[in-house]
Amino acid sequence: MLIETARLWADLGFYSLNGKEEFHIHGVTGPDEYTAIVNNNAFTNMMARENLRYAVESLELMQKKRPEGFKALAHDTDLQPEEIDEWRKAAKHMYIPYDEEAGIHPQDDGFLKKEIWDFENTPTDKYPLLLNYHPLVIYRFQVIKQADVVMAMFLLGHEFSWEQKKRNYDYYDPLTTGDSSLSASVYSILALELDYLDRALELIRYAAWMDLADVGGNVKDGAHIASMGGTWMTVVYGLAGMRDFGGRISFNPKSLPHVEEVRFPLTVRGQMFEVNIGKDSVKYSLKKGDGLTIYHGDREIKLSKDKPHKVMKLVNKV
Numbered sequence: 001m002l003i004e005t006a007r008l009w010a011d012l013g014f015y016s017l018n019g020k021e022e023f024h025i026h027g028v029t030g031p032d033e034y035t036a037i038v039n040n041n042a043f044t045n046m047m048a049r050e051n052l053r054y055a056v057e058s059l060e061l062m063q064k065k066r067p068e069g070f071k072a073l074a075h076d077t078d079l080q081p082e083e084i085d086e087w088r089k090a091a092k093h094m095y096i097p098y099d100e101e102a103g104i105h106p107q108d109d110g111f112l113k114k115e116i117w118d119f120e121n122t123p124t125d126k127y128p129l130l131l132n133y134h135p136l137v138i139y140r141f142q143v144i145k146q147a148d149v150v151m152a153m154f155l156l157g158h159e160f161s162w163e164q165k166k167r168n169y170d171y172y173d174p175l176t177t178g179d180s181s182l183s184a185s186v187y188s189i190l191a192l193e194l195d196y197l198d199r200a201l202e203l204i205r206y207a208a209w210m211d212l213a214d215v216g217g218n219v220k221d222g223a224h225i226a227s228m229g230g231t232w233m234t235v236v237y238g239l240a241g242m243r244d245f246g247g248r249i250s251f252n253p254k255s256l257p258h259v260e261e262v263r264f265p266l267t268v269r270g271q272m273f274e275v276n277i278g279k280d281s282v283k284y285s286l287k288k289g290d291g292l293t294i295y296h297g298d299r300e301i302k303l304s305k306d307k308p309h310k311v312m313k314l315v316n317k318v
Contacts, residue, residue, distance in 0.1 A: 003077050006055035006087045009048040013090060022095040030107070032148040033180070034129070034138050038108035042097045043152040050156060052091035056084055103167045107148050116175065117143035128179035144176040147186040154186055154237070157193075158245040166194050173199070181210050185230025189238040192254050200238065201256050207231045235262060240275050240282075242266075250295035251275065253282045253314045268292060273303055277314070285309040 013025040025048060030041035059079075063070040073079065097106040106112045126132045129143065147154075150172055153165050160168070169190050176183055188203035210227045211219050236242050239262050241252030249268055255277065262277040271289030276282065286292065286303040294301050301310050 002051070002055040002058055003073075003079060006052050007083070009052055010083070010086055010090055013048070013094075015093070016095070021093050023090045023093045024095050030148050031146045031151050032107065032144050034143050034145040034177075035107060035111065035148070036135070036139055038110060040095055040097050041108045041148070042105045043107075043148050045094055045096055046152050046156055046159065049091045049094040049096075052087045052094075056088045056091065059084055102171070103164075104171050105149050105152075105164070105168055107144075107172075111142060114140060114142045117141040119143075119174075127177060129177060130179065142175055144172060145183070146180045147176070147183045148172070150176075150190055151186050154189055157243060162194075165190065169194055169196075178206070181207070181216060181224045181227035182230060184210075185227070185234045185238075188234045192238045193241065193252075195254075197254070197256060200254075204231075204234045204238070204256075207234055235264060236266070240264075240277060248295060249292075250297070251282070251284075252297055253277045255279055255314055268294075271303075281311050281313060283309050283311050 009025070012028075013023050016022045016024050024040055025045055026039040027037055028041050028044050029036045029038065030043045035041075059070070062073070097109060098104075099106050099112060102112065122129075128145075129138055130145070149168050153160050153168060157165070169187075173187060173191075176187065178184065184203045184207040188200045188207065191197075191200035191203060206215065207227060208231050209215055210231075211223050216224070239254055239256065239259070241250075241254060243250050243252075253275075260279065263274065265272055265274045265287065269292065271292040272287045273289075273292060273294075274283075274285045274287055276285070282296070284294065284296070284301060284303060286305065286309070291302065291304040294303060296310070296312055299312070303309075
């Protein structure tokens with residue numbers, strides 16, 4: 001799968017003719033359905049870069065650790081050595097949109113050149129916009145349906161500084177309509193990471209009540225299953241601050257007003273443990289398994305049967 005997806009990106013992209021060795025991907029649509037067919041969608045380029053990097057790293061590791069298996073894989077997929085070099089080069093030179101003046105990552109090459117949607121004079125009964133305006137109208141404006149750059153900051157948070165996350169979030173949150181039930185959870189996770197606790201609580205409630213309170217007025221047509229998954233994510237990735245970058249499982253728990261306790265189990269690499277977040281402390285307890293290393297912020301914790309849990313203060317900032 002990694003080989004075929006890496007081939008897709010290598011085939012889809014191209015090197016610019018502007019004198020710079022930059023790998024561009026044009027004519028795509030990112031997660032945001034209110035912005036279509038653009039050049040260099042930041043989310044797409046970042047995920048493509050991650051895919052290419054991971055393909056190269058995985059194949060190089062396989063070649064080193066399991067050379068016979070690598071040979072068989074190369075034979076089955078007709079993998080050529082120059083392909084791996086091509087993917088490495090494309091990842092290295094992947095163009096990631098960034099506006100120095102604004103200090104943010106534009107959603108795509110043309111996003112910041114568009115007029116901002118007139119939110120102030122848009123009546124509430126005109127939302128969701130896609131049911132009241134033609135897509136060709138919506139596409140002309142800076143207005144967002146689903147988390148896009150903010151989604152990239154969640155999935156690839158190690159690629160951004162805290163200041164970049166804050167500037168990007170501050171720019172894109174006001175442009176996001178909430179027309180999609182999928183955005184609230186992702187925005188709440190980043191809001192918690194940035195200590196925007198009031199905004200996070202607002203978004204968590206929106207996600208949790210999507211079906212229970214029939215927020216969209218369409219629960220008669222079925223439950224929002226993806227939104228339910230997003231609500232789970234607000235707890236695990238938001239309140240508990242779990243991240244998995246490079247196989248390192250870390251937690252940066254936060255507490256919210258009126259939330260007395262959060263507790264959930266997780267299974268990682270065959271080891272089951274429980275996270276219990278109180279008002280001022282968090283407990284990690286190994287339930288099944290021989291041992292697992294996790295991190296509380298930057299502090300390493302070795303969970304084992306002999307050391308079933310740790311209790312420590314919450315982390316103030318991710």
